[in-house]
Amino acid sequence: MSILYLVKKNDEFVSFCSCKESLVGDPGQLDCPWCGCGWLFSCTKCRKAFSFAVATEIDKTWEEIAVEDLYGYSKKQPTHEEISEWVEAMKAMQSDIELGKTYVYLDGVFIPADEENFSMEGWYAKHEFEYVPQVAALKNAEIEKLVLSNPEYWRNNRM
Incomplete structure (x- = not known):
């Protein structure tokens, strides 16, 4: 089963992530969005930032991505409640993405490039x-x- 999800597209502009598969993590935007947390994606695995993502079909479940992202952030196994909340939030944020389209992150919103x-x-x-x-x-x-x-x-x- 595959799902539509945002994946790092390229290394243009800002890109610190070099993971083979870079999935977009939950935006952990702080109260200082100018630091990059308000305008860069972060990788679920390495937590490093990148600028552009593309909507792609991937062979993972929402729950698998949630565990990867939550564990990558805290380095501890997430609870069922944390996983459910993450899935609900990310499904809502990505509800309007279209296959093959490029996106950026800005202040809580995934925007078509x-x-x-x-x-x-x-x-x-x-x-x-x-x-x-x-x-x-x-x-x-x-x-x-x-x-x-x-x-x-x-x-x-x-x-």
Whole structure:
């Protein structure tokens, strides 16, 4: 049985993960999203960050991925309750992903990389962009300093 799930697409922009199979972990976003926790995916195995993921069919269950991610985070066996909560949250976050489409993470939301002229309310701030900032940063590296990793940007847009 396979499920549709977000998997690391490439090493473009920011990518510290070198795992053979890099599945997107639950966003452990802190109250300092500019550190990367608010705009980078993390790998379920090594917990290292990357920028782009693609929706792919994989031969794992939601529960298997939950155990991998939760164990990778805490280094202890998760409870049934923790697994159930993780599965529920990640199914909700990935409910609109489409096979083969590329995504980025921004402030609690998985966003299609080809999204244009959008606004959203995230977990921390309200955002309004002409283009997805991670994609724009591929052509203009200053976007990372001006927006993504800029505490002032995040605080000025805090809800």
